[in-house]
Amino acid sequence: LIDIRMRAAAPQRPLPDLPFHEYRVRDTSWAQFYRVATGFLLRFPDVVDIVISRDASYAEATPVPDVPAALVEHVLLNQVTPLAQSGQGATVLHASAVIVDEVSVAFLGPSGRGKSTLAANFACNGYPFIAEDALQLDLARSDIVAIPGHPSIRLRPDAESAVFAGDASLAQREETLSKTRFASGCALPFRSDPAKLHCVFVLGCETVQEPFVAQVSPSEALHQLIRNSFLLEVDDRTAMASHFAHLADVAERVPVFQLEFPRRFEVLAAVRQTVIDAAASL
Amino acid sequence: MNMEVLVHEGVMTRAVGNEIVLLDLEAGIYYGLDAVGARAWQLWAGKHGFDDVLTIMCEEYDVERSTLASDLTELLRRLEQARLVTVTPSPSA
Numbered sequence: 565l566i567d568i569r570m571r572a573a574a575p576q577r578p579l580p581d582l583p584f585h586e587y588r589v590r591d592t593s594w595a596q597f598y599r600v601a602t603g604f605l606l607r608f609p610d611v612v613d614i615v616i617s618r619d620a621s622y623a624e625a626t627p628v629p630d631v632p633a634a635l636v637e638h639v640l641l642n643q644v645t646p647l648a649q650s651g652q653g654a655t656v657l658h659a660s661a662v663i664v665d666e667v668s669v670a671f672l673g674p675s676g677r678g679k680s681t682l683a684a685n686f687a688c689n690g691y692p693f694i695a696e697d698a699l700q701l702d703l704a705r706s707d708i709v710a711i712p713g714h715p716s717i718r719l720r721p722d723a724e725s726a727v728f729a730g731d732a733s734l735a736q737r738e739e740t741l742s743k744t745r746f747a748s749g750c751a752l753p754f755r756s757d758p759a760k761l762h763c764v765f766v767l768g769c770e771t772v773q774e775p776f777v778a779q780v781s782p783s784e785a786l787h788q789l790i791r792n793s794f795l796l797e798v799d800d801r802t803a804m805a806s807h808f809a810h811l812a813d814v815a816e817r818v819p820v821f822q823l824e825f826p827r828r829f830e831v832l833a834a835v836r837q838t839v840i841d842a843a844a845s846l
Numbered sequence: 847m848n849m850e851v852l853v854h855e856g857v858m859t860r861a862v863g864n865e866i867v868l869l870d871l872e873a874g875i876y877y878g879l880d881a882v883g884a885r886a887w888q889l890w891a892g893k894h895g896f897d898d899v900l901t902i903m904c905e906e907y908d909v910e911r912s913t914l915a916s917d918l919t920e921l922l923r924r925l926e927q928a929r930l931v932t933v934t935p936s937p938s939a
Contacts, residue, residue, distance in 0.1 A: 805869070
């Protein structure tokens, strides 16, 4: 767990050093990682500064004046919390996950591949979601276990219409910038207990006519897990080695599939069935 | 001429299935080796020289020695270029 305290809004001041790491989205700096005396400073330009303690157990967030609270909350939930969990040694994937027959199946991939849409679509059809954007794993047991994340899902407007079939009033909603966050409830069931991770689907970006799955080799699986996981200390050899070993453990113990599907909302039911069939075949 | 292949200290390896993934801890870069490359890596890391590896793998795989020699030379060139290994003449050569 991480204890996050909010401070009064303040403008972001220039920093003396260059960041040791950076996330960029469409050629724009989305998050910058700095080292400071007490640990780390994560700067989300024009949004919020977050100082995280060295052991990643405590953080202080200083939002930029007039930034919507929902945007700051999104950064804290979907970026800072998983990064802090990784800083505590946890394995956290950039994935959503749902429950099918009492085990969890995960959808792994970068932003925009459909993780949230699939999770919401499964949930609306009786398969509760257990995580939306960041999936923490417990590797210490005989089975790898998915830990429940925040009980909400963020959807773009077009996905919202497709998932809720025009009746989003059933879900509790909160607007952020480009997506709407929907709280779990009877329209969007959430699993609040850990569940064995049964398999992982890497969401592809090929142009295809029909949904299909193909199992990937363990080394390709490891590459995909590395690409789509959170790591706070990207320049610390011990942390990197541990992260690598944990993800290799996942690649060896959990089947990983490539999932390709047409980018049309009307095929969501077919995608759902393809996933269910593939999971049942294991 | 037989050659020795020295794996750099900051390289972490992990066999997954019959393949190997390498992590260069210094640069933070990951590399993958397929089953054949993984076998060569295992032998080089086990202190076998280039010619020894060639002989062993010719017995294990249905391949012409010259073809395998060419493939292993290219693999070594790329591993050296990525600064994962250093290739030196064997002292006994």
